[in-house]
Amino acid sequence: MRAVFVVDACRSPLGRAGGALAFVRPDDLAAAMLRALATRTPTLDPSQVDDVVWGAANQAGEDNRNVARMAVLLADWPVTVPGATVNRLCASGMTAVVTGAQAIAAGEAEVVVAGGGESMTRAPFVVVPPDRGGEGAEADTRLGWRLVNPELDRRYPVTRLGDTAEEVADRYHVSRADQDAFALSSHHRAAAAWAGGRFDVEVVPVPGAHGPVAHDEGIRPDASAEALAGLPPAFRTGGSVTAGNSSQVSDGAAAVLLASEAVVARWGVTPLARFVGSASAGVHPHIMGMGPVPATRKLLDRTGVAVGDLDRVELNEAFASQAVAASRELGLDAAIVNGQGGAIALGHPLGCTGARLVGTLAHQLAASGDRLGLATMCVGVGQGQSVLLEGVGRG
DSSP: OOOEEEEEEEEOOOEETTSTTTTSOHHHHHHHHHHHHHHHOTTOOGGGOOEEEEEOSOOSSTTTTTHHHHHHHHTTOOTTOOEEEEOBTBTHHHHHHHHHHHHHHTTSOSEEEEEEEEESTTOOEEEOOGGGTSOOOEEEOSSSOOSOOHHHHHHSOOOOHHHHHHHHHHHTTOOHHHHHHHHHHHHHHHHHHHHTTTTTTTBOOEEETTEEEOSOSOOOTTOOHHHHHTSOOSSSTTOSOOSTTBOOOEEEEEEEEEEEHHHHHHHTOOOSEEEEEEEEEEOOGGGGGGTHHHHHHHHHHHHTOOGGGOSEEEEOOSBHHHHHHHHHHHTOOGGGBOTTOOHHHHOOOHHHHHHHHHHHHHHHHHHHOOSEEEEEEEETTTEEEEEEEEEOSOO
């Protein structure tokens, strides 16, 4: 298998639901990321891109009918550049990166742009009318299961995502104090990263309704333990999962430029990192937040890497309960997990987040000179996916 490199990665600022990006279509967000990569990498000739692979979890509204292809056309790239859209719910953007890397490793591509995006604000309501076999009831496509097969519901009674977070908290003994402390750290680390300019290298402004949007909206630099402790349970009476220790519903997009070793040499560029490998795994839907554990174990076993070899970890914070539980089960050092904050502070635009995690990790490895980094995340309906990157000594 051929070597695959992350040449560059960028993302939009992440907007809060109904916030600065509320009037930006998801296909326009995707196109903005393609244009940004071409601008940031002058040696990139879009006509030489073998494929654009894009992750989108919803695909029920303006992101329908292959948003990847729409983004290629909206970005004014040549019509000869193809595009494919993939869906692994929360990990859609990560799956897009993995798909692109696999194509290059197999010798079926030289240059792939992979990423993902989501406008959760603009997610529509849908209905299957009675004259087409439906019940005529509306379903909100923003988040969670909808139009569920009754047989699937019988076998795996459908629960809200927040209820799965409560289940994980109970089973793995993650206290309310543990969750709030993790959430507080996410906000403070993200605020410090912005203040220190560490996001400047990856975040590109995008047009919003009232001018350019250049900063993540969800970060609360003044977050306090007292304020978090005062929030009521969001999903279960007497529970421990709150709006404050859960990820934010958000809008945003991220993209990663992947290339073969031959292309990197021809361009004369030093990449951010090398793509080492990936793995996916399934868990029971009721504890979907634990998906990173088997996925990461499978990946580390496959690559011969030990947990102690990892220098940096980007673990998606769908909920603090699952992030804490997964970190404990894997034996991760809290000091290396989400050093610039995570989805609790930044936001979690579903299809975007996996690509964001990989991109942020690649930039961190390049800036620090660290050797190995893991990006991992849980997936709704019970899955996990992980990616391993190796730094190339830029720092």
